[in-house]
Amino acid sequence: MMDEYVVSVISNMGMISFLALSAYMLLLTGEISFGQQAYFAISAYLSAMATAMWGWPLWAGLLLGAAAAAFAAGLIGVLTLRLRGLYFSIATLAFAEMVRLLFVNFHYQVMIDGEPVGPDGAEGFRDIRWIFEHNVSAFEYMAIILAVLTVVVTLFFIAERSRLGSIFRMLGEDPLLTELQGLNVIRYKVLASCLSGFIAGIGGAFYAHFATYLEPQIFNVMLGVHGLVYGLIGGLGTALGPLIGVALDIGFLEAVRAIQGYRMIVFGGLVAVLLIFMPRGILDEERVHWLRMTWRRWRNAAR
Amino acid sequence: MTDFIQNCIDGVMIGSGYALLAIGFTVVFGVLRRLNLAYGPSIMLGAFVGALLYIQFQAQLFTVAIATVIVATLTGMYVERLCFWAIRRGAALASMVSSFAIWMQLEEMAVIILPERTYPFPALTDLAPIHIGPYFLRSEHLTMFVVAVLLVIVVHTVLYRTRFGLAVRAVSENPDAARYMGINIDAVMFWAFAMVSAIGGIAGFLILATDQQVTPYFGLWATFKGLIAMMLGGMGSLPGAILGGLILGIVETQSLWYLGNDYRDLSAYFLLFLVLIIRPGGIFGHALSERERAALRRV
Numbered sequence: 001m002m003d004e005y006v007v008s009v010i011s012n013m014g015m016i017s018f019l020a021l022s023a024y025m026l027l028l029t030g031e032i033s034f035g036q037q038a039y040f041a042i043s044a045y046l047s048a049m050a051t052a053m054w055g056w057p058l059w060a061g062l063l064l065g066a067a068a069a070a071f072a073a074g075l076i077g078v079l080t081l082r083l084r085g086l087y088f089s090i091a092t093l094a095f096a097e098m099v100r101l102l103f104v105n106f107h108y109q110v111m112i113d114g115e116p117v118g119p120d121g122a123e124g125f126r127d128i129r130w131i132f133e134h135n136v137s138a139f140e141y142m143a144i145i146l147a148v149l150t151v152v153v154t155l156f157f158i159a160e161r162s163r164l165g166s167i168f169r170m171l172g173e174d175p176l177l178t179e180l181q182g183l184n185v186i187r188y189k190v191l192a193s194c195l196s197g198f199i200a201g202i203g204g205a206f207y208a209h210f211a212t213y214l215e216p217q218i219f220n221v222m223l224g225v226h227g228l229v230y231g232l233i234g235g236l237g238t239a240l241g242p243l244i245g246v247a248l249d250i251g252f253l254e255a256v257r258a259i260q261g262y263r264m265i266v267f268g269g270l271v272a273v274l275l276i277f278m279p280r281g282i283l284d285e286e287r288v289h290w291l292r293m294t295w296r297r298w299r300n301a302a303r
Numbered sequence: 304m305t306d307f308i309q310n311c312i313d314g315v316m317i318g319s320g321y322a323l324l325a326i327g328f329t330v331v332f333g334v335l336r337r338l339n340l341a342y343g344p345s346i347m348l349g350a351f352v353g354a355l356l357y358i359q360f361q362a363q364l365f366t367v368a369i370a371t372v373i374v375a376t377l378t379g380m381y382v383e384r385l386c387f388w389a390i391r392r393g394a395a396l397a398s399m400v401s402s403f404a405i406w407m408q409l410e411e412m413a414v415i416i417l418p419e420r421t422y423p424f425p426a427l428t429d430l431a432p433i434h435i436g437p438y439f440l441r442s443e444h445l446t447m448f449v450v451a452v453l454l455v456i457v458v459h460t461v462l463y464r465t466r467f468g469l470a471v472r473a474v475s476e477n478p479d480a481a482r483y484m485g486i487n488i489d490a491v492m493f494w495a496f497a498m499v500s501a502i503g504g505i506a507g508f509l510i511l512a513t514d515q516q517v518t519p520y521f522g523l524w525a526t527f528k529g530l531i532a533m534m535l536g537g538m539g540s541l542p543g544a545i546l547g548g549l550i551l552g553i554v555e556t557q558s559l560w561y562l563g564n565d566y567r568d569l570s571a572y573f574l575l576f577l578v579l580i581i582r583p584g585g586i587f588g589h590a591l592s593e594r595e596r597a598a599l600r601r602v
Contacts, residue, residue: 032396079580086338087583090534093527094576101569221527225340225403232400262415268408272385275401279394 007138011210013250014145018203019227020234020242021152025196027231029189030172032085035076035092036200036227038099039069041219043201044208045103045119051130051209053110053118058130058209065208066201072099073197077190096224103216124215131209145206152199156239168192200227233271235281237288244282305437310556316444318552319451320513323506324529325536325544326458327499333475333539334495337395341382341402343525344409345500346507349375350517351413353508354422364425364512372504378409379500383493392478406522413519420518427512443513450509454502455545461498462541471495475539503529531575550574 019040026033043065050061080091109118119125131141159165167188170178179185208214230245253263278284283291324343331339353371356362362370386401430442462468470491473481482488507525511517528551536547551571558570 027396032399083579083583086332086538087534087579089338090530091576091579094531094572094579097572098569098576101565101572105565105569222523229400229403232396262411264407264411268404268406268411271404272401272408275394275397275404276385276389279390279397 004138007142009250009254011138011142011145013246014142014149015203015207015210016227016230016250017149017243017246018152018199018206019223020230020246021156021239022196022200022203023224023228024231024236024239024242025168025192025199027228027236028168028172029192030175032089032228033092033196034089034221034224034228035094035096036196037219037221037224038092038096039073039197039200040204040207040223041096041099041103041216042072043069043204044214044219045106045125047205048125048128048208048214049108049118052125052128053112058134061130062202062205065205066198069201069204070194070198073200074190074194076197077193081186081189093221093224096219097221100216100219103219119214122216124213125208126213128208128212128214132212141210145210148202148206152202153239153243160239229271232281233274235278235283235287237281237283237285241281241283306560307557309438310560311553312438312440313444314553314556315549316441316448316552317556318532318549319448320506320510320548321528321532321551322545322548323451323454323502323509324525325532325548326455326541327503327506328529328533329539329541329544330458330462330471330495330499332533334471334492335387335398337387337398338530339382339386339402339496340399340526341386341406341409342379342500342503342529343527344406344413344522345378345382346371346375346503346525347517347519347522348378348409348413349373349504350424350507350511350521351416351422354424354517355416357425358417358422362425364427367425368505368508368512371508372501375504375507376497376500379503380493380497381405383496387492387496388489406526410519410522413522421516422518424511424515424517426515427509441513447509447513450505454505455541458498458502459541467491467494531571535575535578 019036022036022039023033026036043062045065046068047058047061047065050056050064051058056064076092076095080088083091103119104122106119107121109116109120111117115127117127130136136144167178167183170181170183171185171188171192175185178188226249230249231242232245233248234241234243234245249267252267274282327342328339331337331342349371352374353362353367356370357367382402382405386398386405390398390401427443427446432442433440433445460468462471470481470486473484473486474488474491474495478488481491503525507521510525511521532548532551533544534547535550536543536545554571554574555567559567562570
């Protein structure tokens with residue numbers, strides 16, 4: 001059996017990867033969002049309410065949370081259609097902070113076994129005990145997270161090689177050109193927004209049941225910016241990029257406990273230097289293309 | 304009505320600090336077309352050095368102010384070289400993410416200098432509040448406001464009455480054309496950045512000396528207050544940044560008074576969201592040109 005600590009680090013990396021993938025999805029379409037933490041939060045709260053207060057199973061709570069997050073993201077997608085660049089970023093930031101501050105004022109509790117259960121504003125939402133009540137071990141829960149993550153990344157791979165992936169990338173390069181191809185830009189932008197909300201929502205639902213405790217302060221802008229940064233550091237060429245970003249940050253930070261107290265100084269500097277040489281991340285489009293070509297040549301030679 | 308006017312007075316005073324932060328963002332964004340997330344944390348590092356001098360050596364108010372501004376400016380120069388000058392033009396996203404990485408670095412440095420959560424900061428003045436009829440005015444607020452007004456005049460003079468200001472405006476307008484006119488773009492960007500960091504240092508000092516305490520959250524706070532004020536007024540415009548700051552100050556004090564503490568930030572974000580959706584150019588932003596409108600219609 002794996003060390004409890006390692007299991008919790010890997011679970012954390014898995015959950016934050018969903019957030020990074022959702023930011024990456026929007027980066028592909030050329031938008032920088034400071035607000036993905038809102039969808040993470042909406043799904044975390046809603047799925048936890050579903051399992052802890054209404055007695056739903058985890059998978060149903062997760063689907064409900066992610067669907068609600070996708071709906072919210074779609075709505076924001078429609079409202080921010082006209083905005084580009086920094087305007088879009090700040091509008092998503094304003095939305096996410098509104099969501100967080102609304103959760104500060106959100107009280108909804110029911111009595112279960114003589115104890116009040118449910119979100120209690122700034123006091124937070126305690127006792128989200130589904131995984132304890134159903135005897136899911138930390139290791140099993142980690143396996144579930146990683147399995148779902150694998151499915152999502154595989155879908156990303158399929159989508160990126162399909163027409164949809166090309167359209168998203170074209171949208172990121174030049175929306176006007178996309179429109180001239182006879183494509184409905186509005187529909188694809190809203191679709192990208194919904195999908196990114198759904199992916200962030202999956203992460204949020206997992207997080208709620210992993211942490212067993214939610215408070216609005218967790219979902220501040222720092223969380224969203226971290227997701228965005230992971231999306232870029234890893235590289236914009238492949239869906240593995242965000243995972244590399246997460247692994248670099250969380251994995252690296254856990255590995256270098258020796259320089260505790262100085263690690264952000266070292267890591268922050270390393271990222272800044274990395275971005276000078278690789279402004280589109282480690283696995284950017286060019287490097288991914290080169291890797292693919294090399295792999296193909298190597299395979300042909302082996303035949 | 305008395306309350307409403309009193310809130311407006313307080314709001315304008317607090318908003319003058321926001322306006323200074325917004326000017327920093329507007330000038331850097333105008334010149335570089337990139338976002339510096341490390342703006343607030345640079346100011347915070349300056350303030351932490353100032354607070355250290357105050358706590359360890361009982362430094363005078365003026366010394367603390369000088370230390371804050373100098374460290375904020377030097378940190379700003381470091382950020383410019385590492386995150387903006389070194390990363391080629393066009394990679395705006397990389398610059399922003401890089402400035403975020405440096406943010407993390409600066410925050411950790413500040414925590415190493417002073418590891419506690421809050422530290423005292425010297426008071427701006429110890430004069431009694433001024434009474435004007437039914438209204439009163441905190442003397443710290445008045446000092447902040449007066450210094451802010453003077454600074455705005457200085458910035459305006461620099462931008463519109465000097466050769467350096469002309470170069471800054473030329474680069475904002477069109478970097479390529481500015482280069483063909485023989486302007487050293489890199490130097491203009493560097494000194495504009497340094498100027499803005501110094502303004503940020505002064506703004507940070509004034510705000511913290513009014514609150515009389517400093518925390519590591521000040522970096523986050525300053526970055527986002529400045530950004531919001533800039534976006535409210537309209538990006539890239541000096542009057543927009545000032546008015547955006549004042550409006551943010553007034554909205555905050557009014558909603559604090561009438562709705563309570565929980566709704567202060569919520570109202571500010573709600574207003575920002577509405578403004579961006581209804582009038583993306585900001586309340587006082589220039590109307591979009593016909594060509595821009597046509598492009599937006601198509602998209």
